Structures are given as structure tokens and as C-alpha cells.
Amino acid sequence: MSDRGKIGDFIRRNPTIVVGATLLVLITLAALLAPYIARDPIAFEPINRLRGPSADFWLGTDSLGRDVYARMIYGARISLLVGLLVALISIISGAVIGLLAGYFSKVDAVVMRLMDGIMAIPSILLAIALVALLGSSVKVVIIAIAIPEIPRVTRLVRAVVLSVRDLPFVEAARSNGTRVTKLLRRHILPSTVAPLIVQATYICASAILTEAGLSFLGAGTPPEFPTWGNMIASSRLYLQIAPWTIFAPGICLALVVLAVNLLGDGLRDRLDPRISRRM
Amino acid sequence: MLSYILRRLLGVIPVMVVVGVFVFSLLHLAPGDPAAIIAGDNATEANIARIRASLGLDRPLLEQFGKWAWATVHGDLGVSMFSNVPVTELVQQRMGPTFSLAFTTMAVAVVLAVTLGVLAAWKAGSLLDRAVMGLAVTGFSVPVFVVGYIMVYFIALKWRWLPVQGYTPMSEGLWPWLRHLILPSFALGLAYVALIARITRASMLEVLAEDYIRTASAKGVATLPMLLRHALKNAAVPIITVVGIGVALLISGVVITESVFNIPGIGRLVVDAISRRDYPIIQGVMIIFAAIYVLINLVIDISYSFIDPRIRYS
Numbered sequence: 001m002s003d004r005g006k007i008g009d010f011i012r013r014n015p016t017i018v019v020g021a022t023l024l025v026l027i028t029l030a031a032l033l034a035p036y037i038a039r040d041p042i043a044f045e046p047i048n049r050l051r052g053p054s055a056d057f058w059l060g061t062d063s064l065g066r067d068v069y070a071r072m073i074y075g076a077r078i079s080l081l082v083g084l085l086v087a088l089i090s091i092i093s094g095a096v097i098g099l100l101a102g103y104f105s106k107v108d109a110v111v112m113r114l115m116d117g118i119m120a121i122p123s124i125l126l127a128i129a130l131v132a133l134l135g136s137s138v139k140v141v142i143i144a145i146a147i148p149e150i151p152r153v154t155r156l157v158r159a160v161v162l163s164v165r166d167l168p169f170v171e172a173a174r175s176n177g178t179r180v181t182k183l184l185r186r187h188i189l190p191s192t193v194a195p196l197i198v199q200a201t202y203i204c205a206s207a208i209l210t211e212a213g214l215s216f217l218g219a220g221t222p223p224e225f226p227t228w229g230n231m232i233a234s235s236r237l238y239l240q241i242a243p244w245t246i247f248a249p250g251i252c253l254a255l256v257v258l259a260v261n262l263l264g265d266g267l268r269d270r271l272d273p274r275i276s277r278r279m
Numbered sequence: 280m281l282s283y284i285l286r287r288l289l290g291v292i293p294v295m296v297v298v299g300v301f302v303f304s305l306l307h308l309a310p311g312d313p314a315a316i317i318a319g320d321n322a323t324e325a326n327i328a329r330i331r332a333s334l335g336l337d338r339p340l341l342e343q344f345g346k347w348a349w350a351t352v353h354g355d356l357g358v359s360m361f362s363n364v365p366v367t368e369l370v371q372q373r374m375g376p377t378f379s380l381a382f383t384t385m386a387v388a389v390v391l392a393v394t395l396g397v398l399a400a401w402k403a404g405s406l407l408d409r410a411v412m413g414l415a416v417t418g419f420s421v422p423v424f425v426v427g428y429i430m431v432y433f434i435a436l437k438w439r440w441l442p443v444q445g446y447t448p449m450s451e452g453l454w455p456w457l458r459h460l461i462l463p464s465f466a467l468g469l470a471y472v473a474l475i476a477r478i479t480r481a482s483m484l485e486v487l488a489e490d491y492i493r494t495a496s497a498k499g500v501a502t503l504p505m506l507l508r509h510a511l512k513n514a515a516v517p518i519i520t521v522v523g524i525g526v527a528l529l530i531s532g533v534v535i536t537e538s539v540f541n542i543p544g545i546g547r548l549v550v551d552a553i554s555r556r557d558y559p560i561i562q563g564v565m566i567i568f569a570a571i572y573v574l575i576n577l578v579i580d581i582s583y584s585f586i587d588p589r590i591r592y593s
Contacts, residue, residue, distance in 0.1 A: 113293050113294070113297055114297055116293075116294045116297065117293075117294050117295075117296070117297025117298045117300075117301055118297070118301060119527075120294055120295075120297075120298050120569040120572050120573050121298060121301065121302070121565055121568075121569045122527055122530040122531050122534075122565070122568045122569070122572065123527070123531060124530075124531035124534055124535070125530075125531075125534070125549065125561070125564060125565045125568060126565065128534075128549060128553060128561055129302075129305055129558075129561050129562065129565055130305070131553070132552075132553055132556060132558055132561055133305060133306065133309040133316060133558070134309060134310070205419070205420070209420075209422050210531075212422055212424075213422060213423075213424070213531070213535050216424050216535065216538070217534070217535065217538055217550050217553065218550070218553055218554060219550075219553045232424060232425070232428070236428070236539075239428055239431065239432055239436065240432070240436050243432050246425075246428050246432075247428075247429070247432075250421075250422075250424075250425035250428065250429070251425075253421075253422060253425060254417075254420050254421040254422070254425055257419070257420035257421075257422075258416065258417060258420035258421075261416055261419055261420050262416065265416065
């Protein structure tokens with residue numbers, strides 16, 4: 001089969017992966033190239049406040065006369081950064097804890113009770129509490145969103161470890177005298193990779209939503225940053241007269257999360273049809 | 280059965296202990312003086328000292344935790360630094376709107392999602408099925424404040440069918456109460472509908488493939504009784520599990536939804552506490568919501584055996 005045929009075949013079989021990945025690549029490019037495709041997102045011109053979309057301001061201006069299009073493009077930076085880092089932090093810490101809990105039954109009982117407790121605290125409240133205690137900054141927001149995700153990853157990894165721990169290939173490695181660290185890394189960790197990749201996409205999607213929610217509530221990224229949540233929060237009073245100031249960032253937010261979710265669904269169907277969503 | 284319920288009830292204790300330790304240590308692990316954090320930004324030195332003494336923050340940590348845990352277990356969640364009113368009293372005042380919203384959202388979401396999920400599974404592969412699954416992915420992706428504002432813009436501001444925001448207690452009539460809750464319930468319910476509809480469809484597909492369903496339809500059971508009485512009943516356990524998992528989603532959503540629609544509930548209480556740096560309120564609500572989450576999931580766990588007699592506990 002020719003290369004073109006192969007690509008066409010892949011697209012036909014995995015439409016959600018292709019659509020999700022394409023959208024994400026486009027949005028990431030826009031975020032990276034922001035200084036070249038948009039003007040200053042912070043500069044404000046009070047004369048031009050609440051102008052509708054025009055040739056000059058593609059998506060109009062907000063209540064301070066800032067360019068909504070520029071702020072929307074720059075807003076993608078924080079969203080993508082938060083989504084990516086939260087997914088990385090929670091997957092790595094959850095995987096380490098889950099490996100240990102699944103392999104050592106002494107650690108297991110204590111760690112899993114701890115995880116049950118953390119899971120019981122609503123994630124947005126935990127994030128609000130951390131932001132209230134530590135002050136709002138992008139770093140605090142990332143940590144605050146990552147912590148409640150760790151128990152879910154831990155549970156997932158632990159379940160996989162429990163299911164492979166006593167399989168013959170692990171048994172064989174153990175009886176060969178393989179050191180525990182190597183055993184976990186070389187023989188057990190690989191089984192967790194497929195479900196973790198899928199989980200990472202879902203965490204990324206929900207982290208982007210939570211960051212926007214926190215910013216919207218005034219407990220997220222500091223208001224001087226152009227984020228989609230901040231844009232919606234600062235424009236809420238002008239919904240009737242300037243709906244574009246809310247709809248533009250809102251639709252962007254939905255599109256990014258949709259892209260990540262589609263990618264996740266596609267990867268799940270391809271990598272591991274058994275794992276169900278967010279369980 | 281009774282011993283199972285008892286065992287599950289006891290199992291709540293360690294979870295809530297962890298919640299307590301975790302919440303307590305948040306304040307004490309944060310850099311800075313806990314008394315200064317509680318007192319807020321504009322507190323005077325004397326104020327901070329007063330709080331330190333009254334909360335016993337100068338005592339050893341273990342003693343502090345003991346005292347705090349004792350008070351918490353007895354329903355004393357501290358005092359708001361802004362209004363000087365006990366947190367439990369503030370929460371009680373705000374409970375009505377929040378529980379109303381949670382209840383109507385849950386009702387809307389479960390009815391809508393189960394109907395859609397059953398239909399999608401019944402007509403698997405059809406246009407309807409794809410539409411439902413498309414809605415499910417989208418529902419997960421659109422944040423509640425975006426759906427909320429889009430709904431407010433068109434339904435409330437443009438067409439003037441429903442009120443823009445606010446809340447009317449049920450004591451002033453059922454319709455005024457419901458009218459204010461329709462938009463928020465649908466906005467908040469969307470993600471929940473997505474979650475439940477997906478599981479309903481998956482669970483129904485599995486059940487519909489079983490032999491007894493084929494037998495039932497072969498002996499001429501009509502479609503609706505077959506779907507509901509024969510299939511849905513046996514597909515119920517995963518659906519109910521996910522309703523429980525979704526409670527966490529619902530609680531987080533309530534906080535945001537109340538801000539969008541200006542509903543004076545517990546969520547607003549917390550959000551107002553952020554700007555006032557009123558930490559006792561945030562801490563108290565965190566514990567209350569964690570307890571609610573644990574209790575709902577306990578009830579759901581226990582309900583399995585009533586719904587599905589095949590589940591037996593030894």
C-alpha cells in the first residue's frame with residue numbers, strides 16, 4: 001500500500017484521533033505564534049471600549065478597550081500550559097504511588113485510605129483553599145488542580161499492578177533475582193503505559209476546565225493574565241451589550257477541551273477498549 | 280446484610296479522619312502564620328494575637344488537632360472572620376438554594392440521560408445514537424459557565440422566557456422557585472447528562488446482547504416493557520455507580536453555577552470568602568461537602584443489593 005493510502009486508512013479508522021489532534025496542533029501553533037498573529041493583549045484603549053467585531057478588532061473589544069481576539073489567542077497559552085503540566089505532575093506522582101501501593105501490600109492499605117480521603121474533597125474547593133492559603137499564581141493553580149487528580153491515577157495504576165503482579169513473566173523475573181526497582185520499572189510499568197496515556201488526556205481536559213472555572217471565580221490565575229476564565233469573569237456584566245467578549249473565549253475553551261477529549265476517546269478505543277471513562 | 284451496612288458505616292470513619300487530617304494540615308503546612316491567614320489581610324497585630332489565643336494556635340500541633348477535631352465532630356466548624364457568625368449557621372442559611380439546585384439538576388440529568396442512553400443503545404449505530412454520543416462528548420467539553428451564559432443570552436435576555444438570575448425560595452410558590460432553577464439546572468446538568476448517558480448506553484448494550492432479552496422479544500414482549508423492565512433494570516448498577524461518582528462533579532459545578540446565576544447558596548458563600556480571605560468558611564464547607572460526598576456514595580453502595588439481588592454480601 002502506498003503511503004498516501006496508509007494515511008487515508010488511518011484517518012478513516014481513527015476519525016476522532018485525527019480531528020482532535022489536528023485541532024490541538026492548530027491551537028498550539030496559534031498559542032506559540034501569538035506575538036506574530038495578534039497585537040498586545042494587555043494594551044487598552046478606553047476610547048474603543050466594548051466595540052463590536054470589525055476589520056480592526058476582529059472579535060471586538062472588551063470593557064477596557066482591549067482586543068478580544070488578541071486576548072483569546074494569548075489565553076490559549078495558559079490553558080495549554082496548565083493542562084499539560086497538571087497531566088504530567090499527576091500522572092508521574094500517581095504512577096509512582098500506584099506502583100508502590102499495588103506491589104507492596106503493607107503500603108497499600110494506608111495509601112489507599114489516604115487516597116479515598118483526598119478523593120472525597122471536592123477538587124474545586126481544595127483548589128480554592130490552596131489558592132486562598134498560598135495566594136494566586138499560575139504555579140499554585142497547577143499544583144492545586146493536580147493534587148485531586150493523583151488519587152484517580154493511583155487507583156488506575158494500582159489496579160493494573162495487581163492484575164500483572166503475579167503473572168508468570170513477573171514471577172520469572174522475580175525468581176531470577178531482579179531488583180525490585182528494576183522489576184517495577186522494566187516489567188510492571190510498561191503495562192500501565194496505555195491506560196495512563198488515555199488517562200493523561202482526560203486529566204488534561206478536566207484541568208483546562210478547572211483552571212478556567214477557578215479563574216472565573218477569581219481564585220485562579222491572577223487577573224492581569226489574559227486567560228479565558230479571566231476574560232469571561234471580567235466581561236460578565238456586559239453579556240447583554242457585548243456578548244462577543246464572553247462567547248469568543250467560551251467557544252475557544254470548549255473547542256480545546258473537545259479536541260483533547262476526542263483525542264482521548266480515540267486513543268482509548270485504539271489502545272485499550274476495556275478502560276471506561278473517568279472511573 | 281445488616282452487618283454489611285454496619286461495616287460500611289464504620290468504613291466512613293477512616294475516610295473522614297483522612298479528610299480531617301488533610302484539611303487541618305493544609306492550614307498548618309502553608310507558609311506563614313495560620314493566625315495571620317485566618318485573620319485576613321487587613322488584620323491588626325492585636326487581632327492576630329487574639330485569634331491565635333482563641334483558636335489555641337500557640338499550643339502544640341497535636342493538641343490543636345485534637346481540639347479542632349473534637350469541635351468539628353460536634354458540629355463546630357469555627358467562626359467566619361468577616362461576619363463573626365459561626366460557619367455552620369452561615370451554611371444552614373445558604374443550604375436551601377444549593378440543595379434545590381442540586382436536586383433539580385440531578386432530576387433533569389438522570390431523566391434526560393437515561394432516556395437518551397436507552398434510546399441510543401436500542402438504536403445502536405443509528406443517526407440518533409451518533410447524535411447522543413456526540414452530545415455526550417460535547418457535554419463534557421463545554422464548561423458550565425459558558426453554557427450558562429449562552430443560555431442566559433438567548434433564553435433570558437433575548438427571548439425573555441425565563442429570569443436571568445436569582446433565586447426564589449419554594450415557600451413563595453412552586454412555579455417561581457422552579458422558574459429560577461430551570462436554566463441553572465440545564466446548564467449544570469449538561470456534563471452530568473453526558474456522563475450518565477454514556478454509561479447507560481454502554482451498560483444497556485451489554486444487557487441487550489444477552490440471551491434472555493432475545494427470548495423476551497421472541498415471545499412477543501413489547502418494546503417498551505422489554506427495554507425498561509427487562510433490560511434497564513439489569514443495566515442499573517453501573518448507572519447508579521456513575522451517578523454517585525458524578526456527585527463530585529455536581530458539587531464542583533454547583534459552586535460555579537451559583538456564581539453565574541447569582542444564586543445565594545453555599546457556593547456563593549465560598550466564592551465570597553475567597554476575596555475576603557475568610558478561610559474558616561472555605562475550610563468548613565470543604566468538610567461538609569466531603570461528608571455529603573462520602574454519605575451519598577455510602578447510600579449508593581448499600582442500595583446495590585436492593586437493586587440487584589444477585590449481589591450478595593458475606
